[in-house]
């Protein structure tokens with residue numbers, strides 16, 4: 001594993017981190033969750049990413065990971081970076097989502113209980129709340145650190161301008177913003193195009209990119225149809241209709257380039273994310289332990305020649 005410095009902080013994060021958004025709810029068996037997290041830790045993935053609402057049902061991924069922490073990783077807490085977030089809908093009524101101090105602190109207390117922890121390493125505001133003063137949301141993050149319930153704080157899905165402002169407020173409060181968590185992959189490049197990487201980098205934050213495989217689209221799995229049990233068959237966040245003929249053409253072209261590099265497409269997709277200077281870590285998901293091995297294999301070759309990058313752009317534009 002490679003460990004990268006997170007922005008201007010003292011914290012090193014693994015180049016590949018594991019997220020528990022999918023495959024860790026009550027719908028999945030405990031053995032598979034254990035196998036995936038144990039394989040990740042064995043391969044040097046020290047960072048596990050959660051949120052209050054991961055499941056289904058919401059909260060169940062934190063509960064499952066809490067059990068794994070107790071049963072499998074009790075001796076390893078200080079070797080792990082565990083993050084959680086609040087921002088999306090978690091409970092009914094006016095205090096169960098967005099960015100108020102009331103919600104942010106109540107949710108953190110609930111997460112700690114589910115995880116069976118005294119503190120998380122990183123606590124995030126999961127999304128920008130246009131109706132709550134940024135000072136209030138950032139004040140809640142600062143309080144989380146001061147009260148010992150989090151070591152660092154981060155923001156996720158924040159636009160560029162709010163990123164700069166959030167960093168400024170947190171700096172004034174004396175709790176620097178550690179990290180930004182946007183979605184970024186070859187098919188979805190908004191953080192680069194909209195100045196989010198630049199805003200985060202200029203503010204001294206690291207960047208951890210979620211869905212580097214575009215939920216599995218940037219792997220070879222959809223090249224010949226939609227395999228049973230894949231995320232597209234679940235159809236909640238990735239729908240079958242998204243696997244279109246033009247997409248499959250792009251994926252095929254990219255797959256050939258990956259082969260020429262001696263990589264799987266998943267490995268090339270992760271390497272491509274990591275090839276951006278601002279990026280600290282690629283935050284993957286996995287439904288099986290073998291997918292962890294595939295991802296870690298990406299680190300064998302994270303360099304791209306200019307001509308390769310140009311060819312990837314061509315494939316993405318559909319002009320190959």
Ligand SMILES: NC(=O)c1ccc[n+]([C@@H]2O[C@H](COP(=O)([O-])OP(=O)(O)OC[C@H]3O[C@@H](n4cnc5c(N)ncnc54)[C@H](OP(=O)(O)O)[C@@H]3O)[C@@H](O)[C@H]2O)c1
Pocket residue numbers: 018019020021022023049050126156157181209210211212213214215216217219220221229230231232266283284285286287288290291292294295
């Ligand atoms: N901050 C936010 O708002 C936000 C939003 C979304 C996600 N996240 C974080 O980012 C994490 C990762 O998101 P993601 O799961 O969408 O990431 P991803 O890495 O883009 O997709 C992971 C999925 O791709 C498939 N896959 C992985 N490796 C594969 C391989 N080698 N070959 C074939 N298929 C492979 C698996 O799906 P199959 O089931 O098809 O096997 C796997 O569950 C989440 O767990 C969460 O922690 C954060």
